[in-house]
Amino acid sequence: NAGVTQTPKFQVLKTGQSMTLQCAQDMNHEYMSWYRQDPGMGLRLIHYSVGAGITDQGEVPNGYNVSRSTTEDFPLRLLSAAPSQTSVYFCASRQAGAGKETQYFGPGTRLLVL
Amino acid sequence: AQSVSQHNHHVILSEAASLELGCNYSYGGTVNLFWYVQYPGQHLQLLLKYFSGDPLVKGIKGFEAEFIKSKFSFNLRKPSVQWSDTAEYFCAVNAVGNEKLTFGTGTRLTIIP
Numbered sequence: 270n271a272g273v274t275q276t277p278k279f280q281v282l283k284t285g286q287s288m289t290l291q292c293a294q295d296m297n298h299e300y301m302s303w304y305r306q307d308p309g310m311g312l313r314l315i316h317y318s319v320g321a322g323i324t325d326q327g328e329v330p331n332g333y334n335v336s337r338s339t340t341e342d343f344p345l346r347l348l349s350a351a352p353s354q355t356s357v358y359f360c361a362s363r364q365a366g367a368g369k370e371t372q373y374f375g376p377g378t379r380l381l382v383l
Numbered sequence: 384a385q386s387v388s389q390h391n392h393h394v395i396l397s398e399a400a401s402l403e404l405g406c407n408y409s410y411g412g413t414v415n416l417f418w419y420v421q422y423p424g425q426h427l428q429l430l431l432k433y434f435s436g437d438p439l440v441k442g443i444k445g446f447e448a449e450f451i452k453s454k455f456s457f458n459l460r461k462p463s464v465q466w467s468d469t470a471e472y473f474c475a476v477n478a479v480g481n482e483k484l485t486f487g488t489g490t491r492l493t494i495i496p
Binding site for chain 1: 392425473477479485489
């Protein structure tokens, strides 16, 4: 299994540009999440999904959209990038059910918005 | 809402020293607790977790953590650190039945050879 994969690894955007961060998992996990990591702030939840067709907002959802059309994929869209969205983005997945709350993280996407 | 506090922002130790990193959470109900580690340039990996049962849990690479419910704490310990333990350590909590995992701000650990 490849686990959780993310593309691209690095991206530079200009303010106002749009882009999609890709996330895929091959573990048939029901739950998927997007986090951003900023110095001194730990990881903050952006959006999450408990299954195909179901998404919900996390702690810092503004400026980001998600969709979950398949179990495997959970893309994160920035419609109009802002410098405040410069960060490292991590995707994670886990199984549903009690005792299965361990999340598995992807390698991250480092985003710079100029 | 649940929250997590990690009071040590940066810890510097010499090899073979003992380590204890603090983690406190705030939530009145039943929780699952985690420690994740992020080595330089890498993604987060699970170090250990507590769901129920024995409050002293052992993880990979000689790490352990103790859940003290009365203190809302889940401190991470290692009796003798190695240079390869240099990393950032994150405590995380989720309320049982809540899908959201809340992370602390992290503790950067630097081990001096």
